[in-house]
Amino acid sequence: MLSISVKEFLFWKTKQLSKGGDSESLSILLDCVGGLSSNDLILLSTNPDRKLYLKKKLEILESIWEEHLLSSSPIQYLCGLTFWRDLKLKVTDKVLIPRSETELIVDIVSKIFGNKVQKILFAELGTGSGAISISLALANPSWNGIATDIDQDALEIARENFINSSQQSNLKFYCGNWWSPLESFKGKLDLAISNPPYIPKDTYEKLPKEVKNFEPKVALLGGEDGLKHIREIIQKAPLFLKDKGWLILENHFDQSEKVKQILIKNKFTSIEIVKDLSGIGRFTIGRYK
Numbered sequence: 677m678l679s680i681s682v683k684e685f686l687f688w689k690t691k692q693l694s695k696g697g698d699s700e701s702l703s704i705l706l707d708c709v710g711g712l713s714s715n716d717l718i719l720l721s722t723n724p725d726r727k728l729y730l731k732k733k734l735e736i737l738e739s740i741w742e743e744h745l746l747s748s749s750p751i752q753y754l755c756g757l758t759f760w761r762d763l764k765l766k767v768t769d770k771v772l773i774p775r776s777e778t779e780l781i782v783d784i785v786s787k788i789f790g791n792k793v794q795k796i797l798f799a800e801l802g803t804g805s806g807a808i809s810i811s812l813a814l815a816n817p818s819w820n821g822i823a824t825d826i827d828q829d830a831l832e833i834a835r836e837n838f839i840n841s842s843q844q845s846n847l848k849f850y851c852g853n854w855w856s857p858l859e860s861f862k863g864k865l866d867l868a869i870s871n872p873p874y875i876p877k878d879t880y881e882k883l884p885k886e887v888k889n890f891e892p893k894v895a896l897l898g899g900e901d902g903l904k905h906i907r908e909i910i911q912k913a914p915l916f917l918k919d920k921g922w923l924i925l926e927n928h929f930d931q932s933e934k935v936k937q938i939l940i941k942n943k944f945t946s947i948e949i950v951k952d953l954s955g956i957g958r959f960t961i962g963r964y965k
């Protein structure tokens with residue numbers, strides 16, 4: 677543990693930000709590697725003469741920060757961790773860094789199922805770091821979940837994140853292409869969720885380098901028009917959902933209307949477009965009949 681005065685630390689922090697980068701990324705570094713949360717810092721800032729304690733020396737934090745600025749590598753990958761809802765998750769370049777807008781999926785599920793249902797079976801297709809599935813499994817111990825991904829390395833990280841976040845055993849992990857690992861659950865799912873790769877090819881080519889050069893292509897690219905995976909997921913969903921089962925999809929900012937049409941074409945009902953906190957139609961949801 678390194679002990680340093682708050683005043684000295686704040687001076688160091690301002691110096692780091694003057695080199696570039698944003699304060700959110702620096703906060704992630706301080707929290708994940710330094711062991712100092714933003715809340716701790718706010719509380720301590722009222723008394724600049726107090727001492728604060730860091731898990732790592734300032735030189736170590738500074739070298740990670742400079743690597744982040746130099747290489748454009750997301751700070752979460754350099755720290756190996758990220759925060760999502762109330763979870764602290766391991767992330768490597770094998771998984772997408774879960775985005776804050778995706779957090780709303782958990783609230784959408786809670787709104788649909790509330791406390792009405794004691795036991796449901798859900799599947800998440802393309803779990804990445806496991807964020808969505810782990811959050812749902814932890815919040816609902818009586819539910820059973822299956823998290824899938826085509827990438828075995830991603831699945832191992834999701835599994836590790838689940839083990840590290842709880843003692844529960846209500847989430848299982850299966851590897852494979854979209855619905856194929858779920859053959860034995862045909863007609864049994866109350867809920868399926870997916871935040872699939874949905875970036876259209878042209879847009880993918882123009883993504884900022886901190887995304888395109890570091891995050892997995894398989895997690896982002898959704899084919900020519902971005903809807904390749906969404907179409908496949910919707911078309912096969914009726915085989916796996918129970919009667920009146922729900923499908924919740926995240927999509928690109930301008931895809932909701934198109935996703936809605938694909939759902940209608942595949943006989944889904946109760947279709948709704950749910951906006952994210954920026955007012956973008958980010959989620960499209962429906963029930964199978």
Ligand SMILES: C[S@@+](CC[C@H](N)C(=O)[O-])C[C@H]1O[C@@H](n2cnc3c(N)ncnc32)[C@H](O)[C@@H]1O
Pocket residue numbers: 771772773774775778801802803804805806807808824825826827830852853854871872873874894895896
């Ligand atoms: C946009 S990321 C979402 C990750 C995570 N659910 C989240 O919200 O942060 C899409 C995920 O789908 C997985 N994926 C891509 N193609 C797939 C396929 N054909 N079958 C199953 N999973 C796939 C990727 O490996 C990636 O983890």
